[in-house]
Amino acid sequence: DMAPRFRRDPAATYHVWDCITAAWLIDPSIVTSSEALPISVDTTFGPTYGETRVSDRTSREVRPITVMLDLDVERFYQIYAGLLTRPM
Numbered sequence: 297d298m299a300p301r302f303r304r305d306p307a308a309t310y311h312v313w314d315c316i317t318a319a320w321l322i323d324p325s326i327v328t329s330s331e332a333l334p335i336s337v338d339t340t341f342g343p344t345y346g347e348t349r350v351s352d353r354t355s356r357e358v359r360p361i362t363v364m365l366d367l368d369v370e371r372f373y374q375i376y377a378g379l380l381t382r383p384m
Contacts, residue, residue, distance in 0.1 A: 312376070315376055316364070316367065316372060319372050319375045319376060320364065320367075322375055323371065323375060325368070325371075326367050326368045326371045326372050326375070327364045327366070327367050327368075328366045328367055328368055329364075329365040329366035329367075330362050330363060330364050330365055331362070331363055331365060332360035332361065332362050332363075333350050333360060333361060333363050334350065334351040334352070334358040334359065334360055334361075335348055335349070335350060335351065335358060335360075335361040335363065336348070336349055336351040336357070336358045
């Protein structure tokens with residue numbers, strides 16, 4: 297719950313990657329640039345566990361994943377604010 301953090305510091309920031317993904321599911325047109333890249337995920341327990349990186353394009357162990365590179369920020373926040381403020 298991020299509410300206490302924002303009460304203490306109204307200027308606090310937060311990554312909205314999951315929210316961007318959800319908004320993309322609602323309106324895929326928010327993504328204005330994407331590219332299929334060979335992505336791998338570090339599954340070795342340690343400081344880089346879960347880290348994603350672009351792999352060697354010749355590697356047979358990875359398959360291309362569509363990576364969102366840019367989005368319509370204004371439209372994203374319209375969706376985001378609309379969902380957070382709509383009556384339930």
